[in-house]
Amino acid sequence: MSYGNRKPHFVLVPLFAQGHMIPMIDLARLLALQGVAVSVVTTPRNTARFKAMIDRANAAGLLIRFIEFQFPCTEVGLSEGCENVDLLPSGDLAKTFIAGLSMLREPLLLHLRQQCSKPSCIISDACCPWTSEVARELRVPRLVFHGPSCFFLLCTHNVSKHKSGGHLADEFEPFLVPGFPHKLEVVRAQCLKFFELPGWEKLFAEVAEAESMADGFVINSFRELEAAYIDGYQKALGRKVWAIGPVCLSIKETCDKVTRGNTMNVDENYIRNWLDAKETGSVIYVSFGTMVSHSASHLIEIGLGLEASKRPFIWVIKEKEMWPEVASFLSEGFEERTSSRGLILRGWAPQVLILSHPSVGGFMTHCGWNSTLEAVSVGVPMITWPHFFDQFLNERLVVEVLRVGVALKFNMFIRRVADDAEGLITREDVEKAVTELLDGGAEGEERRKRAKELAEKAKKAMNGGSSCEDLTLMIRHALERAGEASDAQEP
Structure with a gap:
């Protein structure tokens, strides 16, 4: 794109x-x-x-x-180094962390005011509402970046x-979502917006x-996947929504796929060689993202189910899950x-690199939207086991609408899978789901x-x-709004 004499400058503020x-x-x-x-x-540990x-x-x-700013850990009562949600010792500190993040408002505003020219646009994570004040004071446009699926956002x-379901005495009593593009029955406990919880009202x-x-609004999706929900959401908001994903497909180089997000404990060549030795579509990849943490009993059931399936597998276990x-x-x-067919990765794993390998035929996932899109982007069917928030509705999209997944154990009657939850899934559930996904007869072939x-x-x-077009339109819209704001300031 050509922008004339001045190169546009976008400031991105993530959670x-x-x-x-x-x-x-x-x-x-x-x-x-x-x-x-x-x-x-960003902050030092996130920069790294x-x-x-x-x-x-x-x-x-x-x-x-x-x-780069110093995260105000001490000021809000967090231990030094707690600069990312996955570094918090307890989920109970999430509200404290969000409060610390909001304290970056003044340093960011000061930094941007000290620059030779103000930014063209701020793109902020939806979870950083304080950036609205920064944009208003600088008189620049602000776009909201939404991480979840548009299916979840519209629902x-x-x-x-x-206020559907507000009258229901039981938060697990099913009801139909009003104004949705098709019939969708949900329970209130599994269709809450982020922060729509007691104690988070402010x-x-x-x-x-x-x-x-x-x-x-900018979303990580694409029209061919969620057209009806994107159109519905845009109509509901009365403002533009640009679908510019799957953004994971912007990563072309192997080295970027390996280092995207963190560093791992195993050499990439070891993983690649291990996968090269397996038949096409034979490996089940098991990973539940950065936030999900399982009890020891659930991890053992997963392991025994993978063993009973007799299929090759890569299983990612987080360091915090290494219970005695x-x-x-x-x-x-x-x-x-x-040992002949299983590879256990402790800590971070290069997920995009693994999923894109021809030997991988299935992905057991928590249905986080990044993981879901990464699987969709490379054509890998999924075994779904959602744990909280948008993941339950993402499962519905994957299994019922797109029909590219098998539910590990479809369960409408749970708000979240707690770290210490017991008995929700069994080795038999895991073995059955793996077999159904990797075999599944004619139905599996269609999937x-x-x-x-x-x-x-x-x-x-x-x-x-479509996503390239939306990206171009989004940039153009932001620059037009920036120009309007600049003209409005002219004497």
Whole structure:
């Protein structure tokens, strides 16, 4: 794109959580590829996770830089270094973390005022409503970046707007979502907006107010996947919604796929060689994102189910999940019994690299939207086990609408899977789901075909198609609004 004498400058403000930062960094690359200068607000520990990737982008001529601030850990009562949600010792500290994040408002405003020219646009994570004040004081447009699926966004918007289910004594009593493109029966407990919880009323109101003043909304999806929901959401909001994803497809180089989000404990070549030795479509990849944490009993049931399935598998276990019982289970027979067909990765895993390998035929996932889109982008069917928030509705989209997934254990009657939950899934559930996904007869073949077709549509959307068009329109809209604001300030 041609911008005249002045290169546009977009400032991106993510929520410091990997599920939010990773797509925001991908968005930064997409903008830079369009000739936009991009600054990403971050902190030292978050910078370290993405520095190698951004250094390579800059070496390739892309203009992406970090605006790095010290996170106010001490001021809000957090231990030093708690600069990302996944570094918090307890989920109970989430509200404290959000309060700390909002304290970056003044440093960011001061920094941007000190620059030679003000930014063209601020793109903020929906969970950072304080950026609305920054944009207003600088008189620049602000776009809201939404991480979840538009299926989730439209459903929760309509439920919240119409107060459906508010009269229900039982939050698990099913009801139909009003104004949805098709019949969808939900329970109130699984269709709440983010922060729509007791004790979070103030932040929920701030997010709603900030969204009401936004100049538009950016979502990580593509029209061929969610056209009806994108159109419905745009109509419901009365403002533009641009679908510019799947942003994970902006990552082309293997080294970027490996370092996208963090560093791992295993050499990439070891993983690639392991996968190269397996038959096409034979491996089940098991990973539940950065936030989900399982009890020891659930991890052991997953392991025994994978063993009983007799299928090759890659299983990612987070360091915080290495309970003594789990360590004993792995070392006292399990790893030895499955050594010929199982690979256990402890800590961070290069998910995009793994999913894109031809040997991977299925993905057992928590249905986080990033993971879901990464699977869709490479045509890998899913076994779904949602744990909280948008994941339950993402499962409905994957299993019931797109029909590219198998539910591990479809259960409408739970708000969230707690860390210490017991007995929700069994080894028999895991074995059955793996077998159904990787075999499944004619139905399984149709599922795999649909997944491959969606992957082709995703690639076309990002390669000159609908998502490229929306990205161009979004940049143009932001610059037009910036120009209008500048003209309004002329004496």
